[in-house]
Amino acid sequence: MFCEKAAEMIRDLQRMNEGQLPAFNEDGLRQVLQEMESLYEQNQTDVNEAKAEGRADLIPSIKLRHTCLLRNQRCVSAYLYDRLLRIRALRWEYGSVLPANVRFHMCAEELQWFSHYKKSLASFMRSLGSDGLDVTQDVKPPKSLYIQVRCVKDHGEFEIDDGTVILLKKNSQHFLPRWKCEQLIRQGVLEHVMS
Amino acid sequence: MSDLLSDEVPQDDSMEDVMTPSELISKLEEAWQNEKFSPELLQNKSEVVECVMEQLTHMESNLLRVKKGDAKASIHRMEIDRIRFVLSSYLRSRLQKIEKFFPHVLEREKSRGEGDPSLLSPEEFAFAKEYYANTETYLKAVALKRMPPNLQTLNMLKAVPEPYLDSFVFLRVKERQENILVEPESDDQRDYVVDLEEGSQHLMRYRTIAPLVSTGAVQLI
Numbered sequence: 001m002f003c004e005k006a007a008e009m010i011r012d013l014q015r016m017n018e019g020q021l022p023a024f025n026e027d028g029l030r031q032v033l034q035e036m037e038s039l040y041e042q043n044q045t046d047v048n049e050a051k052a053e054g055r056a057d058l059i060p061s062i063k064l065r066h067t068c069l070l071r072n073q074r075c076v077s078a079y080l081y082d083r084l085l086r087i088r089a090l091r092w093e094y095g096s097v098l099p100a101n102v103r104f105h106m107c108a109e110e111l112q113w114f115s116h117y118k119k120s121l122a123s124f125m126r127s128l129g130s131d132g133l134d135v136t137q138d139v140k141p142p143k144s145l146y147i148q149v150r151c152v153k154d155h156g157e158f159e160i161d162d163g164t165v166i167l168l169k170k171n172s173q174h175f176l177p178r179w180k181c182e183q184l185i186r187q188g189v190l191e192h193v194m195s
Numbered sequence: 196m197s198d199l200l201s202d203e204v205p206q207d208d209s210m211e212d213v214m215t216p217s218e219l220i221s222k223l224e225e226a227w228q229n230e231k232f233s234p235e236l237l238q239n240k241s242e243v244v245e246c247v248m249e250q251l252t253h254m255e256s257n258l259l260r261v262k263k264g265d266a267k268a269s270i271h272r273m274e275i276d277r278i279r280f281v282l283s284s285y286l287r288s289r290l291q292k293i294e295k296f297f298p299h300v301l302e303r304e305k306s307r308g309e310g311d312p313s314l315l316s317p318e319e320f321a322f323a324k325e326y327y328a329n330t331e332t333y334l335k336a337v338a339l340k341r342m343p344p345n346l347q348t349l350n351m352l353k354a355v356p357e358p359y360l361d362s363f364v365f366l367r368v369k370e371r372q373e374n375i376l377v378e379p380e381s382d383d384q385r386d387y388v389v390d391l392e393e394g395s396q397h398l399m400r401y402r403t404i405a406p407l408v409s410t411g412a413v414q415l416i
Contacts, residue, residue: 033341040343073346076338077354084330088294109337113329120325121290127318128286129248135290138283142276145269179276 002039002068006032006075013082019093021086024107029076036072039065087114091121092136093186137182147178149190158184216250220278223247227285229408232365232415234401235358236292236300237408241316247282251275293323296358298351301327327351360402367396370412377403 009028016022043065050058087110090098096118103111126132155168160180168174168184173193184190214222226240254275261268293300293315301323304314315323331351339347368391377399378387391397396416407413 029338033338036342036346069343069346073339073342073349074354077334077349080334080338081330084333107337109333112336113333116325116329120322120329124290124318124322128244129252131252133248133279133283133286135283135286138276138280141280142273145273145276 002035002065003071003075005035006072006079009079010075010082013079019086019089021083021090021102021105023105024083024110025079026107029079032072032076036069039069039072043069083110084113088117090114091118095136095183095187096122137179139182142178145178146175147181148173148175148193149181149185150193151189152191153189155184155189214246219243219246219250220281223278223281223285225411225414227281227288229415230285230288230292233408234360234362234364235405236289236296236314238312238314239289239316239319244282244286244316247278251278251282254278289319290322292358293319294326296355297323297326297330298355299357302352360405361400363398364401364404365396365398365416366404366408366413367416368393368413372407372412375403375407 005028009025009032012025012028013022043062046058046062046065049055050062087106090102091114094102098106098114106114121136125135128135151168151170151172151174154170158166158168158180160166160177166174166176168189181190181192185192222240222243226237226243230237254271258268258271258275261271300314304320304323307313313320331349334349335347339349371393372391374388375391376386376388378384380386391413404413408415
């Protein structure tokens with residue numbers, strides 16, 4: 001039946017948890033585009049014949065194929081756009097450098113989109129006030145000034161506001177200003193210890 | 196507000212009334228709550244944003260002058276962090292809605308009258324246009340250009356859903372309103388009209404009270 005592949009693409013994507021980006025379904029997309037090309041060609045033939053021979057009985061099939069073409073276009077657009085939304089969420093969650101395993105799942109055009117998106121976001125943030133404001137920080141309301149964190153993996157040296165340098169070695173615990181740790185916590189380098 | 200702000204506060208010339216710092220922060224918090232709970236993008240409050248940014252810079256520089264280890268410093272730091280959180284959350288709320296409804300937001304901005312207040316700040320407008328162009332270019336490059344000739348464009352206004360203005364919102368009344376039409380006349384009933392008393396709280400369809408949010412007569416909570 002027509003449009004099954006397109007619907008399958010969407011179902012597979014929907015099955016993934018929110019925030020997960022599966023590999024780009026290049027194969028599925030190609031199949032849908034091929035189906036669209038074939039439907040279109042059949043319609044071209046029928047339209048010409050309907051006009052030339054006055055065959056009004058061809059019109060219902062023409063309409064059906066056209067509806068399938070529109071549906072395929074809609075499904076493909078939905079699939080692609082949903083992936084963009086997941087990629088956008090990655091910028092807010094992980095920052096502007098994506099982990100390699102995620103990049104591997106993105107097609108070249110998606111990487112381009114991501115690159116333009118983060119540039120656009122950066123210019124917006126820079127335009128705020130005189131020095132800019134990083135709106136991807138301060139995601140949770142501040143509860144306390146300093147938090148206890150444990151280092152989950154080696155991260156090397158880390159400088160805090162008053163100039164002191166901390167060595168973030170695996171399993172070391174530190175009492176650090178909350179605002180400095182936010183990004184590292186999101187990246188999985190530090191872990192907030194709540195006692 | 197602490198003595199951190201009581202020394203000379205820079206006043207923005209573009210603001211009509213001179214506001215105290217605490218009035219400014221109240222305005223920020225009101226704008227923040229309204230934006231958070233409204234289903235659609237509200238008018239931009241860039242003067243408030245600019246003033247708050249200035250305020251934060253001022254507070255940060257004052258903080259540097261305070262003796263290290265002074266107990267006041269941590270309270271001031273907390274205050275700065277709180278304000279920055281509210282401001283960031285407000286801007287994030289707006290960006291999310293701009294992205295979610297991007298063709299409609301751009302359409303509204305393009306079709307507004309000369310004297311009408313703008314929905315987007317100039318920077319937000321640039322961001323929205325870039326988002327639109329970026330997304331359209333992407334869809335064309337990855338799929339649309341490989342489709343049959345009559346299907347190579349996508350009507351963004353139709354493809355992207357509009358904000359749902361009939362969603363219910365909680366609100367608190369700041370200025371008394373009379374004769375608010377909740378439900379128009381139908382076969383079963385006459386016009387369902389209510390008066391909104393100052394200080395009262397209600398749960399209503401956003402569409403009914405949308406104009407009151409922009410005038411400041413009600414506050415979404």
